[in-house]
Amino acid sequence: MKPMHEYMDETEQAVLHTYNRFPVVLEKGDGVYLTDTDGKEYLDFGAGIAVFALGYHYQDYDEALKEQIDKLIHTSNLYYNVPLADAAQKLVKASGMSKVFFTNSGTEAIEGAIKAARKYAWNKDHRTDHEIIAMNHSFHGRSVGALSVTGNPHYQEAFKPLMGGVKFADFNDLESVRACVTDRTCAIILETVQGEGGIYPADPDFLKGVKAICEENDILLILDEIQCGMGRTGSMFAWQDYGVEPDIMTCAKALGCGVPVGAFVLNEKTAAASLVPGDHGTTYGGNPFACAAVSKVFDLFEKNRIVEHVREITPYFEEKLDALVEKYEFLTKRRGKGLMQGLVVKDRPVGEIVKKALENGLIVLSAGSDVIRLVPPLVIGEEEIDEMIQKLEASF
Ligand SMILES: *Cc1c(COP(=O)(O)O)cnc(C)c1O
Numbered sequence: 001m002k003p004m005h006e007y008m009d010e011t012e013q014a015v016l017h018t019y020n021r022f023p024v025v026l027e028k029g030d031g032v033y034l035t036d037t038d039g040k041e042y043l044d045f046g047a048g049i050a051v052f053a054l055g056y057h058y059q060d061y062d063e064a065l066k067e068q069i070d071k072l073i074h075t076s077n078l079y080y081n082v083p084l085a086d087a088a089q090k091l092v093k094a095s096g097m098s099k100v101f102f103t104n105s106g107t108e109a110i111e112g113a114i115k116a117a118r119k120y121a122w123n124k125d126h127r128t129d130h131e132i133i134a135m136n137h138s139f140h141g142r143s144v145g146a147l148s149v150t151g152n153p154h155y156q157e158a159f160k161p162l163m164g165g166v167k168f169a170d171f172n173d174l175e176s177v178r179a180c181v182t183d184r185t186c187a188i189i190l191e192t193v194q195g196e197g198g199i200y201p202a203d204p205d206f207l208k209g210v211k212a213i214c215e216e217n218d219i220l221l222i223l224d225e226i227q228c229g230m231g232r233t234g235s236m237f238a239w240q241d242y243g244v245e246p247d248i249m250t251c252a253k254a255l256g257c258g259v260p261v262g263a264f265v266l267n268e269k270t271a272a273a274s275l276v277p278g279d280h281g282t283t284y285g286g287n288p289f290a291c292a293a294v295s296k297v298f299d300l301f302e303k304n305r306i307v308e309h310v311r312e313i314t315p316y317f318e319e320k321l322d323a324l325v326e327k328y329e330f331l332t333k334r335r336g337k338g339l340m341q342g343l344v345v346k347d348r349p350v351g352e353i354v355k356k357a358l359e360n361g362l363i364v365l366s367a368g369s370d371v372i373r374l375v376p377p378l379v380i381g382e383e384e385i386d387e388m389i390q391k392l393e394a395s396f
Contacts (some may be wrong), residue, residue, distance in 0.1 A: 001027075001037050022358055027303075029056025032377050032384055034363065045376040045388050046363040050195070050227045050340070055255035055377040056302060061257065061296050068292035076286060077281065083291035088300035091263060094236050095249060099271035102263050102286035102294075107225040107253030109143025109262035112249045112280060113189070114145050114163075116266060117220045120274040121186035124218075130186040135171040137368070138197035139225055140189065146232045149189050152197075170349075171200060174209040181213060187220040187248075188213070192238035195227035198368030199335050199342030204242055220247040220270060226262065227340070230254035230297075231307040232377050234314055234338035241337075254378075259293035306378050310338050316382055317341065318391050321374075328396060339378055342371040353395055362391035 007025040012265050022272030025037045032055045034042045047053065054061060068083065088100040103109045114132065121130045134140070134149035141147065146157055148163035156162060165184075169176040171194060188210055194200040214221040223246035228238040230251065235241040237249065247270045266274065284290070301307065318334065321341055325331045333344040345353065350366045357364050367373035376388070 003039050006326060007037065009328070012295075022355065023090075024358065030376065031055045031057070032380055040361065042215050042358070042363050043384060043387055043391060044363045044367045045374045045380075047254075047375055047377045048258065049253065050232060050375040051253045051259055053230055053232070053378045054257050054297070055379045058257075058379070059300060059304075061293075061300060064292055064296040065259070065289070066233065068289055073286070073312050074284070074290045077286060081286075081288045081291070082285045083288045086285075087291035087298070088292035090295060091251070091255075091265060094180065095265055095297060096245075097249065097265045099266045100263050101275070101280065102261060102264075102279060102291065103252070103282060104260050104262065104284050104290070105141070105144040106132065106250065106262050107143040108282070108285070109226065109252055109264045110140045110146035110149070110189075110224065111143055111252040112264040113222045113250050114149070114187070114278055116264065116270060116274040117187035119279060120220060122268055127184065129165065129184055131165040131167060131180075131184045131190045133167050133169055133177060133180045133185060135190045135194070136168050137171060137197035137200070138189075138191055138194060138224075140191075140226075143164050147371055170205045171197075172206045174206055174213075177210055178213060181217060181219070185217065185219050187222050189222040189224065190243070191224045191228060193228035193233060193337055193340055195340070195373075196367055198344075198371045199340060199373060201233075201238075201335070201337045202242070207239070207242050207244045214247070222246060222248045222250065224250045226250055226252045227375075228337070231301060231310050232338055232340045232375065234311040236301075236307055238337065242267065256290055256293040257297050259290050259302040261290040261294055263294075304379075309376050313380065313382070313385075314338050317385055320385055324389065324393070330396075336374075339374075339376055339380070341374045342367055343374070345370050345372060353392075356395035357392060360391045360394050362388060362395065364388075364392065 004025045028035050034044050077311050091100050136151040138151040140150045145163050148166050151168050167180040169180050171274045223239050225237050247267050249265045321334045325334050330348050332346050335342045365373040
């Protein structure tokens with residue numbers, strides 16, 4: 001093994017500098033711990049940004065992938081394959097929705113959702129000036145369509161002109177959404193729990209109100225569950241706990257637990273009147289390798305009661321975080337749902353705390369400008385929560 005700084009130098013020489021990376025080279029993972037090339041261990045409360053729901057090397061997840069590699073890694077969407085059938089059925093069953101389209105990432109799932117919504121509206125009136133209402137402080141991805149509905153001017157500015165027809169309302173402010181509705185509105189898109197923006201769960205009344213607006217006007221509701229879905233908030237999909245069904249849902253991050261895969265999922269109404277052959281496609285999306293991962297993830301979620309575990313462990317997690325808020329003046333609030341939690345920090349740079357935690361062997365993330373974001377693997381136990389608290393306190 002070379003010294004870490006050599007890998008870092010090599011990386012910076014060859015990889016486009018779009019990230020200011022922390023100075024560690026991660027080499028392997030085990031359970032909820034990562035190890036760098038110097039052999040230092042880190043307790044991982046970031047999970048590769050809410051990806052590794054099951055932790056590293058979870059039971060027969062690795063075996064399933066190895067088996068699929070030996071059989072068939074890729075074939076095109078011109079043909080059927082076995083894992084695609086399995087994975088799609090399981091996602092349909094878990095969501096109670098109707099049809100799945102697999103993508104390679106979250107941002108592509110958003111692109112597909114936007115296209116499906118526009119096509120649905122176009123089918124009704126053949127107009128080409130449909131609008132989408134999105135939320136301020138949202139995050140939906142970095143490709144141009146997804147960026148256009150991402151309510152963060154800082155990410156958008158240099159890349160204009162973006163996709164047209166997008167209006168921004170305030171999250172959890174129903175009147176601001178209503179004020180954006182016109183006879184051309186085809187969709188309202190929001191994260192059920194805002195992630196990057198600072199961990200803001202939707203108020204139940206807000207989400208129900210948005211749904212009502214959608215129903216009154218035949219507008220499609222797109223819920224972005226890329227970060228908050230797959231058990232993270234204590235139900236398989238966060239909207240299930242609200243009793244508000246989307247017309248289109250987007251997934252990615254934990255969907256493949258590390259294998260790059262996303263999906264947009266349509267309800268029956270939308271599936272029946274939107275995308276048809278020729279409208280949308282992808283070379284990799286839904287390939288056997290990615291779908292073998294998705295399929296196994298759903299099996300393991302069910303077999304090991306992952307969602308129930310999240311619900312059981314959440315009160316302990318929240319209690320420990322609330323105790324920190326109580327204890328430290330500069331922590332003003334805890335916000336979140338299930339194992340997607342944020343601590344709001346005042347008068348201190350969050351980046352410094354995150355950096356210090358890393359030195360202390362703890363990986364945490366930031367969100368927004370002032371939030372410590374905790375999105376651990378969903379399999380964490382009380383002991384690991386205690387260890388996290390102790391290491392985080394040492395980092396204050
Ligand atoms: C991460 C994220 C995305 C983008 O996913 P990528 O796989 O990075 O393209 C979109 N929406 C939400 C809510 C996310 O957290």
